[in-house]
Amino acid sequence: MKPIYLDNNATTAIAPEVYEAMQPYLTELYGNPSSMHTFGGQIYRKIQEARAQVSKLIGAEPEEIIFTSCGTESDNSAIMSALRVFPQKKHIITTKVEHPAVLNLCKHLSRRGYRVTFIPVDNLGKLDIDFLFKSLDEDTAIVSIMYANNETGVIFPIREIGYVLKERKILFHTDAVQAVGKIPINLQELPVDMLSLSGHKLHAPKGVGALYVRKGVRFSPFIIGGHQENGRRGGTENVASIIAIGKACELAEKHITYESSYLSKLRNKLENSLIEKCPDARINGDRENRLPNTTNISFEFVEGEAILLNLDSYGICASSGSACTSGSLEPSHVLRAMGVPFTAIHGSIRFSLSRYTTEEEIDKVIEVMPKIIKSLRELSPYGKKKESKCY
Amino acid sequence: MWEYSDKLKELFLNPKNAGEIENPDAVGEVGNITCGDALKLTLRIDKNTNKILDAKFQTFGCASAIASSSALTELIIGKTIEEAEKITNKDIADYLGGLPKEKMHCSVMGKEALEAAIANYRGEKKQPYEEEKIICHCFGVSEEKIRKVALENHLTTVDEITFFTKAGGGCGACIKDIEELLKKIWSIKPAPQKIYPTKKLSNLQKIAMIQDIIENDIRPKLQADGGDLELIDIEGNKVIVSLRAQCTSCPMSNVTLEDIENKLKELVSPDIIVETT
Numbered sequence: 001m002k003p004i005y006l007d008n009n010a011t012t013a014i015a016p017e018v019y020e021a022m023q024p025y026l027t028e029l030y031g032n033p034s035s036m037h038t039f040g041g042q043i044y045r046k047i048q049e050a051r052a053q054v055s056k057l058i059g060a061e062p063e064e065i066i067f068t069s070c071g072t073e074s075d076n077s078a079i080m081s082a083l084r085v086f087p088q089k090k091h092i093i094t095t096k097v098e099h100p101a102v103l104n105l106c107k108h109l110s111r112r113g114y115r116v117t118f119i120p121v122d123n124l125g126k127l128d129i130d131f132l133f134k135s136l137d138e139d140t141a142i143v144s145i146m147y148a149n150n151e152t153g154v155i156f157p158i159r160e161i162g163y164v165l166k167e168r169k170i171l172f173h174t175d176a177v178q179a180v181g182k183i184p185i186n187l188q189e190l191p192v193d194m195l196s197l198s199g200h201k202l203h204a205p206k207g208v209g210a211l212y213v214r215k216g217v218r219f220s221p222f223i224i225g226g227h228q229e230n231g232r233r234g235g236t237e238n239v240a241s242i243i244a245i246g247k248a249c250e251l252a253e254k255h256i257t258y259e260s261s262y263l264s265k266l267r268n269k270l271e272n273s274l275i276e277k278c279p280d281a282r283i284n285g286d287r288e289n290r291l292p293n294t295t296n297i298s299f300e301f302v303e304g305e306a307i308l309l310n311l312d313s314y315g316i317c318a319s320s321g322s323a324c325t326s327g328s329l330e331p332s333h334v335l336r337a338m339g340v341p342f343t344a345i346h347g348s349i350r351f352s353l354s355r356y357t358t359e360e361e362i363d364k365v366i367e368v369m370p371k372i373i374k375s376l377r378e379l380s381p382y383g384k385k386k387e388s389k390c391y
Numbered sequence: 392m393w394e395y396s397d398k399l400k401e402l403f404l405n406p407k408n409a410g411e412i413e414n415p416d417a418v419g420e421v422g423n424i425t426c427g428d429a430l431k432l433t434l435r436i437d438k439n440t441n442k443i444l445d446a447k448f449q450t451f452g453c454a455s456a457i458a459s460s461s462a463l464t465e466l467i468i469g470k471t472i473e474e475a476e477k478i479t480n481k482d483i484a485d486y487l488g489g490l491p492k493e494k495m496h497c498s499v500m501g502k503e504a505l506e507a508a509i510a511n512y513r514g515e516k517k518q519p520y521e522e523e524k525i526i527c528h529c530f531g532v533s534e535e536k537i538r539k540v541a542l543e544n545h546l547t548t549v550d551e552i553t554f555f556t557k558a559g560g561g562c563g564a565c566i567k568d569i570e571e572l573l574k575k576i577w578s579i580k581p582a583p584q585k586i587y588p589t590k591k592l593s594n595l596q597k598i599a600m601i602q603d604i605i606e607n608d609i610r611p612k613l614q615a616d617g618g619d620l621e622l623i624d625i626e627g628n629k630v631i632v633s634l635r636a637q638c639t640s641c642p643m644s645n646v647t648l649e650d651i652e653n654k655l656k657e658l659v660s661p662d663i664i665v666e667t668t
Contacts, residue, residue: 302451343424381420
């Protein structure tokens, strides 16, 4: 049975067009783009083509794109480069709700002599920008703020932050892994110095990402080796995947306007119906400023993993901020930073849609979800009574 | 995705004995919603035979918590209180065809609910919460619980303690305390399988027991590290020893003495004091 896949913020299906484009480079066209023969050299041209496709989607120049192995590498490269370029500066600013790729790196650096400011968010997941601006000082090496949150879909005011940082001449990186391909981004008008993106979040395969570094911004490589990527990232290119991410960006660019209205319509139907049919359910995050494909809903008094496994028995894939799903016992740091009560965090479910999501699939979820919530609440000692004390 | 057994998945999707017994003879409630799981066990018990006639559960928690609760009720129905008391968290996990190690705390929660229900049936008052020494403040796990679960399941690492009790799985501030506690629990291992009586001891029995522990348990351990000690005298609860060999010059000898005292306190009597000559 084909799954009803509503976990596209975790990873996406490889688009058929993307698969087709990359296939020859996994088989007959195996040359090394650095080689001094046509068999290899032709591959180099394909990589440059992919670079142009990626840059076009985000309004960049091809030379501003460095291919990496994943979003995490892009994030790490950006932050570590800033620290090497400004060795005298020991202050980093980021948010409390970043993806672990940035959050855990910053926590790691805070144990290595760096001062890190983690900017809080409000109940809707909106960033405290005043706090951010007040935290800036002469010692700040880099500010790294995600473009859109992976758990709630909440979009941060990158442009507004960027203008201030540009004036203060402070390096600005954004982890746009969840945003690229879902909402339009134009770096010609967006004052950002570095931007991370990942292939497998936009229908390319896993294992490929890119880092945008604005022309003129000093960059110190993270992986040191050969002259690949203009000496900015050593290592023989992941050719097939680079071609794939190029194709995926081209597709995203072509469809982005239509898709975002299609997805937000489906997403709104899903969340409105679930809120209506399930008592004690709430949306987590600012509904005004959100990715079109994401909804995060808390079903009070039930536990997320139990919901997921019930959904799984219907072939429905989603994810949860519950502690039980993480293996770490700690419920979602994003929802905790938003002050969502523990009762609601444990029962939080994220649905993230893609261009391949159909209305029939959404209807199926709307049909089964209320039944699942009802049966789990009947099992729960909290099902009937309301616990007022939660923190 | 967790590696759940088919039995577990089956019991999760179709749990047995879910619900609440009206006017139950015993109630056991453990966990809370903040921690992510909670279990309320209600029992119907035949007061003449102490037999558990019926058991029902209500659980807030993940699949393994729900399946563990269901397994618990199936394990205890038809047993007497005395028989049920012997059920361990391992029995619950085994009944489910095993649990992922990170989920062992679900089986511990089942065992605790049973203990709470039995205590409730017997009219025993639970120790007030404040009096217990809490090690993990994120999940409210007491030293006593960690000690008990560690000994029952032979847990020796902080990770294992976290998997079985959740302690240390939150902010991580208590990880050092857990390490210390584990050191205390396992610093001098009890003589293999020897069971010491829990009844009040006569003086003679006490002396014999202290001698036995020092000779067969503590001294071999010290000798292995080039140290030694001699039992000089026992006056009431005061055990007087003299350090020998490398122990005399060892900067850690205070810790050693404390370990010995704790060991004797645990195995013989809580009033024991160890002194050196």
